[in-house]
Amino acid sequence: MLSDTIQAALNVQINEEIHSAYIYLAMAAESDRLGLPGFTNWFKQQYSEELAHADRFFNYILERGGEVKLTAIEGPKINNETPLELFEKSLAHEQHITSCIFKLKDLSRAESDHATDNFLEWFVAEQVEEEAATRGVLDQLKLVDGNPSGLFLIDRELGGRKFDSTSDED
Ligand SMILES: [Fe+2]
Ligand SMILES: [Fe+2]
Numbered sequence: 001m002l003s004d005t006i007q008a009a010l011n012v013q014i015n016e017e018i019h020s021a022y023i024y025l026a027m028a029a030e031s032d033r034l035g036l037p038g039f040t041n042w043f044k045q046q047y048s049e050e051l052a053h054a055d056r057f058f059n060y061i062l063e064r065g066g067e068v069k070l071t072a073i074e075g076p077k078i079n080n081e082t083p084l085e086l087f088e089k090s091l092a093h094e095q096h097i098t099s100c101i102f103k104l105k106d107l108s109r110a111e112s113d114h115a116t117d118n119f120l121e122w123f124v125a126e127q128v129e130e131e132a133a134t135r136g137v138l139d140q141l142k143l144v145d146g147n148p149s150g151l152f153l154i155d156r157e158l159g160g161r162k163f164d165s166t167s168d169e170d
Contacts, residue, residue: 002066006113009104011069014057016100018073021050023093026076027086036151038159039083042137045163046090049130053123060119083151087138094134098127 002010024046031039061068081089101123108116137158144150 002061002064002116003111003113006108006111006116007061007066008069009107010057010061010066010116011071013100013104014054014061014068015071015073016097017050017054017057019076020093020097021047021054022073023076023078024050024090026078027081027090030078030081030086031083034083036083036155036158038155038157039086042158042161043086045161048163053126056122060116064115082146083154084138084141084146087134087141091131091134091138094127094130098131101127 024043028040028043028047031037031043058068078086078089101120105117105120105124108114108120137154140154141151144154
């Protein structure tokens with residue numbers, strides 16, 4: 001059984017993951033407005049990944065005999081962003097999610113919930129990957145410094161990313 005504290009914290013994380021998906025969906029629309037289909041593709045992949053993360057928490061709560069409690073999702077605050085700003089916001093957001101995962105891990109250890117502590121291991125590794133991937137694009141964007149030819153090349157590269165559902169399985 002999950003303790004009430006852990007169950008509540010896991011439910012908050014479902015909301016955080018769907019909120020993340022929502023932010024990336026808004027960023028996909030913003031990229032389309034900017035005429036950058038590769039960026040749109042990249043953010044749509046992020047959107048799918050975040051929904052898969054929410055699903056992991058959902059399944060885990062049920063597996064432990066807990067109760068899923070869904071709450072309202074806050075609207076994304078994405079307005080007239082440049083490609084650089086989109087990735088700065090993405091990295092800041094991923095760092096926020098990493099801190100959420102770390103706090104969840106601290107909580108599960110404080111409560112000696114070894115199963116939840118173990119479940120969260122996957123997310124610790126995933127956040128390292130997500131931050132690195134986002135930082136990689138951000139570094140390239142800083143390098144091209146708004147140059148249209150550079151942006152075009154990055155857009156081509158981001159257009160090649162495909163959502164790998166198998167990477168979301170253990
Ligand atoms: Fe996530
Ligand atoms: Fe993420």
